[in-house]
Amino acid sequence: MSLPHAILTALLEKPSSGLALTRRFDRSIGYFWSATHQQIYRELGKLEQAGFIRALPSAQPSRGQKKEFEVLPAGRAELTRWASGEQDPKPIRDALLLRLRASAVVGRDGLDAELRRHLTLHRGQLAEYQEIEDRDFGAATAPEDRLRRLVLRAGIGLETFWVEWLEEALAEVTQMEGVTGPGDDAGG
Amino acid sequence: MSLPHAILTALLEKPSSGLALTRRFDRSIGYFWSATHQQIYRELGKLEQAGFIRALPSAQPSRGQKKEFEVLPAGRAELTRWASGEQDPKPIRDALLLRLRASAVVGRDGLDAELRRHLTLHRGQLAEYQEIEDRDFGAATAPEDRLRRLVLRAGIGLETFWVEWLEEALAEVTQMEGVTGPGDDAGG
DNA sequence: TTAGACATGTAATGGGTTACATGATTGT
DNA sequence: ACAATCATGTAACCCATTACATGTCTAA
Numbered sequence: 001m002s003l004p005h006a007i008l009t010a011l012l013e014k015p016s017s018g019l020a021l022t023r024r025f026d027r028s029i030g031y032f033w034s035a036t037h038q039q040i041y042r043e044l045g046k047l048e049q050a051g052f053i054r055a056l057p058s059a060q061p062s063r064g065q066k067k068e069f070e071v072l073p074a075g076r077a078e079l080t081r082w083a084s085g086e087q088d089p090k091p092i093r094d095a096l097l098l099r100l101r102a103s104a105v106v107g108r109d110g111l112d113a114e115l116r117r118h119l120t121l122h123r124g125q126l127a128e129y130q131e132i133e134d135r136d137f138g139a140a141t142a143p144e145d146r147l148r149r150l151v152l153r154a155g156i157g158l159e160t161f162w163v164e165w166l167e168e169a170l171a172e173v174t175q176m177e178g179v180t181g182p183g184d185d186a187g188g
Numbered sequence: 189m190s191l192p193h194a195i196l197t198a199l200l201e202k203p204s205s206g207l208a209l210t211r212r213f214d215r216s217i218g219y220f221w222s223a224t225h226q227q228i229y230r231e232l233g234k235l236e237q238a239g240f241i242r243a244l245p246s247a248q249p250s251r252g253q254k255k256e257f258e259v260l261p262a263g264r265a266e267l268t269r270w271a272s273g274e275q276d277p278k279p280i281r282d283a284l285l286l287r288l289r290a291s292a293v294v295g296r297d298g299l300d301a302e303l304r305r306h307l308t309l310h311r312g313q314l315a316e317y318q319e320i321e322d323r324d325f326g327a328a329t330a331p332e333d334r335l336r337r338l339v340l341r342a343g344i345g346l347e348t349f350w351v352e353w354l355e356e357a358l359a360e361v362t363q364m365e366g367v368t369g370p371g372d373d374a375g376g
Numbered sequence: 377t378t379a380g381a382c383a384t385g386t387a388a389t390g391g392g393t394t395a396c397a398t399g400a401t402t403g404t
Numbered sequence: 405a406c407a408a409t410c411a412t413g414t415a416a417c418c419c420a421t422t423a424c425a426t427g428t429c430t431a432a
Contacts, residue, residue, distance in 0.1 A: 097221075151288050
């Protein structure tokens with residue numbers, strides 16, 4: 001149950017409309033918690049019902065009209081409660097690793113191309129993060145900035161890990177080239 | 189749509205009953221794709237319907253009776269197709285990072301305790317992985333073993349990243365101690 | 377014959393994804 | 405008038421999670 005809290009955080013940082021939130025979830029917040037506009041609108045409705053947020057008085061309540069939300073004290077309290085509680089980390093759930101394990105059984109056809117593709121994607125993401133760090137956190141000292149920088153550095157660390165691991169994986173798979181494996185149809 | 193393929197992979201490695209699969213998802217496979225027994229039973233039903241797997245003839249079809257499954261050629265073909273296709277990596281979705289960002293807005297109460305708790309959990313998981321690597325992959329040379337080792341090394345790399353990042357985060361947060369931040373109720 | 381472990385399954389709920397629908401605003 | 409874009413919203417489907425239900429086997 002993190003999406004409502006992601007939205008509360010975003011709205012505390014800056015009151016916004018549903019579409020503006022969607023845009024922000026495509027940028028900074030989406031870097032560690034993605035969401036589509038449908039999820040966001042549905043959740044905004046629930047949060048309003050629960051009394052955690054309200055539409056800014058200026059906004060007309062009609063379809064197609066912009067409608068901005070702000071967080072109410074109850075919403076801030078709920079976010080504080082959630083942020084200060086306990087929550088176990090979720091186990092890894094990664095399809096590429098699963099496909100690697102499957103490749104060990106049914107053969108490595110197309111595997112190195114896919115690894116190369118992922119390597120390119122992760123290098124791009126890493127470059128994007130590093131650009132943000134250089135631009136926005138040159139000499140951050142305020143506590144909020146330090147925490148936000150920590151979050152960004154997690155993204156950088158994760159992408160760095162993937163780049164290094166993919167390079168290692170490619171080296172291994174390339175080395176196996178020509179070697180008979182199950183399902184490769186090279187050895188019966 | 190990875191769970192059915194995870195099950196096909198597991199069944200190709202060794203035909204099993206639903207409960208036996210559940211056990212294996214708690215160990216090796218679950219290290220990168222977790223699933224509960226309910227998910228597994230439901231998916232086994234679908235896979236059987238689709239003609240990808242079948243119950244071993246020996247198994248009686250009654251409730252409470254063990255029922256073992258094996259993969260049919262169509263199932264192997266489907267797994268091959270899936271493993272050799274393209275699939276983009278999913279964006280990061282991590283509640284702890286979200287809570288850190290929320291802490292930047294509502295205050296850091298209880299944050300360092302939670303970071304310490306996560307650090308302990310990740311250190312434990314890392315030790316478990318390294319034990320498996322030492323025990324099972326002392327001098328692996330077969331292609332399948334190399335791929336399985338690569339998967340394990342991804343787990344090790346990820347846990348290593350988290351341990352290092354959490355240490356960095358703890359140092360930062362400890363350094364902020366006593367410094368006024370939003371919602372800390374130390375500065376109004 | 378009862379308790380406990382083994383084994384499979386149903387039901388309810390909620391989140392995530394995709395496709396589609398509707399209205400408002402702006403520029404030409 | 406028209407098209408494009410902005411903006412909000414509905415509907416359907418699937419997956420994941422949790423709680424619960426049912427039957428079998430084994431051994432005290």
